[in-house]
Every structure is written in structure tokens, then in C-alpha cells.
Amino acid sequence: MIDAAPDPMPESAHQARQWIAELGAQLAQRDILFRDPPEEPTTCCGRGCNGCVWEGYLQAAAYWCGQVRELLRQG
Template structure:
């Protein structure tokens, strides 16, 4: 998968985030590139829609992880 395709993968929900992680990990593996593990999926959300929800942090960390992977693959 090309880096432009990895950059375009959506992250609107957990299912899409999991697909993104799999695709990025596969691209890294295919090129023999090592990168730290992706951020862990949160398990402490209270479900009240808080500002600064753990999910907001997760998706932000996942974006940074994807950006780092794309930089390594470029």
C-alpha cells in the first residue's frame, strides 16, 4: 500500500481504526521497517461524552503513529 493510501484511511470509529492499524503494520512489515506499537485501545471510557475523552486522545495518538509510519515508509 502506498503512503498516500495509508494517509487517506479513515478513522471515524474503532473498526476503521483497527483496519488502519492492520494496513500500516502490514506496510511496515512488507518493507522491513520497525516502528513502536500503535497506541492501546482505551478501556476506561465512561460513555458520557466528556471533553477530553480517552477516545479523543486515542485517535490523536493514532494519527501521530500513522504520521510516523508514513515518514518511515517515504
Template sequence: MSLADKDLPVPVDLASAQALIAAVEREAVAQQIALRVPPPEPTTCCGRGCNGCVWEGWLAAIAYWRDEASLLLV
């Protein structure tokens, strides 16, 4: 069963996002499909748990990247 046949998880933290990116990229290489580069990890977090933290935006961007990739993977 290919990755495209499974529900791709929603990233909830750095570790799950990194695992998702790795799995999607492995599947894309196996299928010889070029994907857009995933959004880079934030480097500007102050660590105070701000409302609208850069990590929240990044996780949303990773989820969007995942959705785009799932449309290309067969």
C-alpha cells in the first residue's frame, strides 16, 4: 500500500512534521515525482508560547504542503 492510499497524519509538533516530511519525500522519490520543497523550520521563535507562534504557522504550512503532495502521489 502506497503512502497515497493512507491518510497522511496532521503534523502536531516538530517530530511528527519531520517524520511526515521524510515519509512523503521517500514516497515521491520512489514514484519519481518532484515535489515542492517543504517550508523551512522557523528560526525566530522566542520560546514564550505566543498566541500565533511561528511554529503554529509552520505546522499549518506543512499541512498544506502535505495536501499538495498527496494530490501528486498515486
């Protein structure tokens, strides 16, 4: 298991998509297999709820990106 230091959380879904695409390309370029990134939520009601599904997604994306960055540093 990869133990990554806390990375910054993406500020938006757009930024998360960018980070995931860039890191995915780096993994592919180095021929490294890693689990898929988290899927974007599909159940948001758009009311800005406390604990919105997007908050959880951004945290999961930050965690995935941190693990990939650590893997790329090691490899």
C-alpha cells in the first residue's frame, strides 16, 4: 500500500479532471498500472448541501492524485 503525504485538494471538478488526466498520462507513459481514479458523482441535487457528494469526490480525487504522485516519485 502506498502511503502518500496529504496533497492539496482540487478546488473544482474541472481541476480534479485536469490532475487525473495529467497523472493518468504519466502513468501510461511509464507503463505503470494503478487502480482507476474515483468516479464523479451523479447524484448531486445542486443545493449546496453540507457534506455534498462533490466534497467527498474532491477528497477522493486528492487522495488518488497523492498516491499516484508518490508512486511516480518512487518509480
